[in-house]
Amino acid sequence: MISTLAIRSLPEGPKAWFAGREEGVCDHASDPDHWKQDRKEGPRHFLDMEPYGGPTNLPRTLEAAQARVGGDYYRHGVVPWIIQDRWRDLTEAFREGDPAKVAFATAILGHYIGDAHVPLHTTENHNGQLTNQKGIHSRWESGLVERHIVTEDLTVLPAQQDATFLARPWEWLVAAHALVPQLLEDDRAADRTTPMAGQDKRRTQAYWLILWASQGPTVKQQLQLAGQHLGNAILSAWIAAGKPAPPSAK
Numbered sequence: 001m002i003s004t005l006a007i008r009s010l011p012e013g014p015k016a017w018f019a020g021r022e023e024g025v026c027d028h029a030s031d032p033d034h035w036k037q038d039r040k041e042g043p044r045h046f047l048d049m050e051p052y053g054g055p056t057n058l059p060r061t062l063e064a065a066q067a068r069v070g071g072d073y074y075r076h077g078v079v080p081w082i083i084q085d086r087w088r089d090l091t092e093a094f095r096e097g098d099p100a101k102v103a104f105a106t107a108i109l110g111h112y113i114g115d116a117h118v119p120l121h122t123t124e125n126h127n128g129q130l131t132n133q134k135g136i137h138s139r140w141e142s143g144l145v146e147r148h149i150v151t152e153d154l155t156v157l158p159a160q161q162d163a164t165f166l167a168r169p170w171e172w173l174v175a176a177h178a179l180v181p182q183l184l185e186d187d188r189a190a191d192r193t194t195p196m197a198g199q200d201k202r203r204t205q206a207y208w209l210i211l212w213a214s215q216g217p218t219v220k221q222q223l224q225l226a227g228q229h230l231g232n233a234i235l236s237a238w239i240a241a242g243k244p245a246p247p248s249a250k
């Protein structure tokens with residue numbers, strides 16, 4: 001959904017690179033989740049804020065992160081720096097002039113940008129395990145989306161040029177982190193009013209409807225913002241690469 005929104009958000013110049021490749025981008029958007037057999041991959045998808053004392057004073061470089069928390073810095077997550085690296089890959093792909101590489105780099109960058117908009121990717125309590133709400137991670141980022149959202153329900157927010165794009169991931173993470181307390185409270189409220197069914201403590205349909213009523217607007221907002229921010233990333237990478245035309249159009 002995020003890559004579809006992003007491609008639709010683009011002006012004609014960069015959009016031309018994706019003609020006939022929209023599906024290819026979507027097909028690869030989940031690839032990084034399948035790379036997690038590599039133990040270094042997991043922390044690329046999140047940034048825990050608690051080890052740094054919360055959102056107000058996050059490290060901006062890996063060196064600063066290491067200086068603050070020592071050798072454990074990697075374990076606390078590195079997603080903003082991975083977004084920077086993958087954005088540079090996309091810029092390079094535009095420079096090389098290879099539409100297949102542009103499509104793949106977009107898919108991968110979009111994955112990590114999406115992760116940076118998920119509130120539970122910004123906290124040590126990433127699965128509600130510290131507040132007795134285990135499973136909330138997938139209930140929020142998969143359960144609600146799969147049950148209630150189709151791409152056509154989402155609004156395309158036009159991509160904007162951003163000359164300082166590389167500074168943005170921290171802002172997205174801080175904004176997502178601010179959504180954590182309400183998200184957890186809404187899950188608890190839905191559980192209080194809808195006892196779980198069966199021995200495996202399945203959530204009932206009523207649980208999902210209540211959680212959707214309270215968190216649905218937030219889920220949609222974060223998807224739309226992630227789509228726009230991936231659009232900004234593509235537009236800015238294309239401009240940084242010198243606004244190249246795709247090979248077929250040359």
Ligand SMILES: [Zn+2]
Nearest residue numbers: 032033045115
């Ligand atoms: Zn991920």
